[in-house]
Amino acid sequence: MTKTKQWYASWFDTPFYHILYKDRDYAEAQLFMDNLTNYLNLPDNGTILDLACGKGRHSIYLNEIGYNVTGVDLSEQSIAYAKQFETNGLTFDVHDMSKPYPKTFDAVFNLFTSFGYFESEDCNLKTIKSIKSELNETGFGVIDFMNVDYVIDNLVAEDTKTVNGIEFLQTRSVQDGYILKDISFEFEGESYKFQERVKAFTLSDFNDLFEKAGVHLLDIFGDYKLRKFDAKTSKRLIMIFK
Template sequence: MSNWYEKSFGEDYLIVYKHRSRQDASREVARLQEWLQLQEKQLILDLCCGMGRHTIALARKGYSMVGLDLSRVLLSHAVRESEGLAIPFVHGDMRALPFVDHTFDVVLNLFTSFGYFERDEDNLRVLSEIHRVLKPQGQFVMDFLNRHAVEQNLVPESVREEDNVWIREERWIDGDFVCKKITVKDERGERRYEERVKMVEYPRLRQWMEQTGLTVVQAYGDFAGHPYTKESERMIMVGCVNK
């Protein structure tokens, strides 16, 4: 049986998450520029780039970008959207990155693209790989869910329609995992997908990062730049390679 993330990030994903806009990505990119003091000469990896919203937005500002994702469907969409920009979009698994050591100045991992694996060893391997491909003075940003906010604000069920496609999303918490079942229905019939993300809390995630050679310098609760607290909407960790 395939893992949920091997099935869920296909053509229907583009419909379900259509609300994630380029405008939002541009605002988030402006904040990343500020937090990281990005330089045009730096090489930046957008890890789990999906359809390339942030990759493309940064490339249009003159940065040298590489996007990596496991979904060939989303990568194909990113390639089409980036026409005219010299962005390598690479197919790969975040647990075993196809890059040599110390390749990148910056690694970005945005919009809850972490915690996909049942075993802690696999999630730790992602952090180890981020450390491995970063240069000695490298920086990273991880934009992750905040467990307390998820538990407080979880909507058990929602139904909507996008471009004549009926979408039902059911959400629940199973131990340390936040889960979602997505049902998509249109003239082609009905398809079902699942998402299952491990809710790693701030102290534990910070400990994991230290364990794998990464240091958290600052933690924000949203892209407006508010400091992280237990009640924050998000958990955005900005840091560097251990000195």
């Protein structure tokens, strides 16, 4: 199978991506959204842009608890799937997050390590600048990223995961400032191979991007219960900025 230059544009649009990750913890995701919206003290019926929303699991829940949500993603197939859940207060749109969305919001959420995919370093800075332009005067930006120090220290070089009868071989490595996961499997007699490639951004790297984009880091958390960030032990790097 031929991979496009932008790996996420092909892998995220396959059914296999959603099969591999079907067991993600929805209860944990909802707890995070409850904690985050309470912390930010967003207004009743406040507006949220869910940036790189995938099939919309966070967007749907945020709408259920009272917010007007716009979910955007580069994956046309994910957005096509998410559109079945649209309501008056929930819409989905295909959009490149490195470009400004033509509305402003009370909050812009970029969740579940949906940053650092771009081939061009400049696109990472453009994404932060776009988030800034998407915030209203009182709005907050949120990036929920992996804590790369923890991930690298606990990297599992190889494992196999069987889902829906498909045996996924996963190999992981760190190369040239990127965390790589190679995924290979067979389905109906054909062999497939994909690679996930995410820039290993540290807190210091994000601080540099924030400074260049003219945004200010307000708070940092290390997990979905919004506990204090620790560079060695925290699994997440959750940044609040404006």
